[in-house]
Amino acid sequence: MLINKKTLEYLAELSRIELEKKSEDKLLKDLQKILGHFEELKEVDMENVDPTRPPSTSSKAKSGAVAGGRAERDLSHAERGGTIEMNVFREDEPSVKRQMPAVQLTGQFPEKENGFLKVPAVFE
């Protein structure tokens, strides 16, 4: 039994989802089936696999425009792994682009008081 009812209830608690008693059994069965399918991953030889580094040691990440056109077919090593290992920074300043009138955001609060979002006590 890869997952039992107690674990399911614990997970529901962690994810803050109230489960209906009547649907718990079906959910448990479905999850067991899905997790059962994952057993096949045990077959895979993962001895020397590092999930974050491409096989090539080069970390020459290119910044700037990436050629998508026909003329430049060979992309650099760092790009061939599927993730370009490049840090993307911006200035630590408020971005002009993101400014919007506060009422647009606060207007949808379910309960408010003096422009603040009202919630029940976080700690009891």
Added chain:
Amino acid sequence: MNQRITNRYEFTNKLIMEISELTIKKFHEGLVNKQFSAFEITKEFFDYIEKMDVEIEAYLRLTKDLALSQANRIDVELASRNFEISKYLIGVPLAIKDNILIEGELATAGSKILENYRASYDATVIKKLKSAGAIFLGKTNMDEFAMGSSTENSAFQKTKNPRDLERVPGGSSGGSAAAVASDMAVAALGSDTGGSIRQPAGFCGVVGLKPTYGAVSRHGLIAMASSLDQIGPIAKTVEDTAILFEAIKGKDELDATSIDLRPTTYDLRLEDIKKLKIGLPKEYFQGADLRGLNADSRGKSGLDKATEKSLQETINILKSQGFKFKEISLPHTKYALSCYYIIMPAEVSANLARFDGIRYSQMSNVKGQMLNLKNIYFKTRGEGFGDEVKRRIILGTYVLSSGYYDAYYAKAQKVRRLIKEDFDKVFNPSADGVDVILTPVSPTPAFKIGEKTNDPLQMYLSDIFTIPVNLAGLPAISIPVNLKAKSPKLKANLPIGFQLIGKHFHEVDILEIGQYYEKLATSH
């Protein structure tokens, strides 16, 4: 009973064009040559939708006020020649998947938990399309939070496949695909995390592109799995898909995972395109792993008969034109499903933690009750999320929880690396690599509504050919094998799509072969 909807709809006396013939370029011609005004045609589309969508239910809601005011503005600008006439997307009516934010409009992501949520900003792709002059007709139906392969998981309605109303349009961008396939929009936007653009495009007989991860900004896309999601176009032709892709791609300061891309010129000279070598991965042409397919419906390879026949047709057409094919192997293909269904739910459990009944909309079962905070969370999420969403959040929570992290999540990340490396190896130019890979899109054509809803694992299996692409971050397009099948006069064959997978940021390769194939298939 197989019901058929006729696509022919007469416009006003001024317009003799069949609505099904309206591609972006034809539309543009009509607008620029004053065959119709943006306002007129937008109204015609709304009239058409009112008749067609009763049965299909592709749209969750129409954005009439927005569209008509956009159209008015465009007519004014065209008259005063303020708009660059060369911009193809001026006035083009589009359908937008309901997980993409349009400021001021509802964005539900197909879920009750967001039933009253109004977007407070435009997604970057929407901003770009607005400045290109496009018009938004409405928001389309989808599987809840993009979780599903049939659009049956929508909290609101079931969309039907326009080619057979008893079958699903695919998912999760089923509404967008159905809208384009039934001409209720000239084109649409969808999103793709594990096949959600390509599979419905395949099922409905239209074209769908998932760009390279990072090619299109995700700012304003309600997140599902952040390392896999991409927004992409769904359209009637590959050319239209390319036009839309050009308009929405590009680096966005508000999406740190987006990449700067130069504008692409599409150059359809056959001698150059034919130099592209096409790989056929043997793992995608075996049916051995396909559960749920009975022996009668399998072809020689084990694949579904109709799919096998159609793919062979496609390969033959391309071969006859001089394209070179090579059999390749992607050995870790079979582990992609497990890998995806560990990583994606893990990311989902994090991304959906924000839906707490406080920040977005409030659920009716919670309103006015004296609940403590924890209970607000429990009840909101218990009531607001559908079964599939709950399943995936719980699965994700499980694989990330202590004691299980190494057994599942860490393992899946390693397998993801291996899957990417499979593609790297076959694409490697210094190792006799191929340039593009051709595969089926789905194991079978569109299945019947309700056929797979009882067995989630069965549903997941419909994405086995599309999932590896998202794990590797590659671009891929789904193109109908028989493009002429759109005509209502043709036999009632269900659409079947083939998939072209390109190297990272090489959308141009798959779009060019696609456009070339389109010309071939429509002249055969």
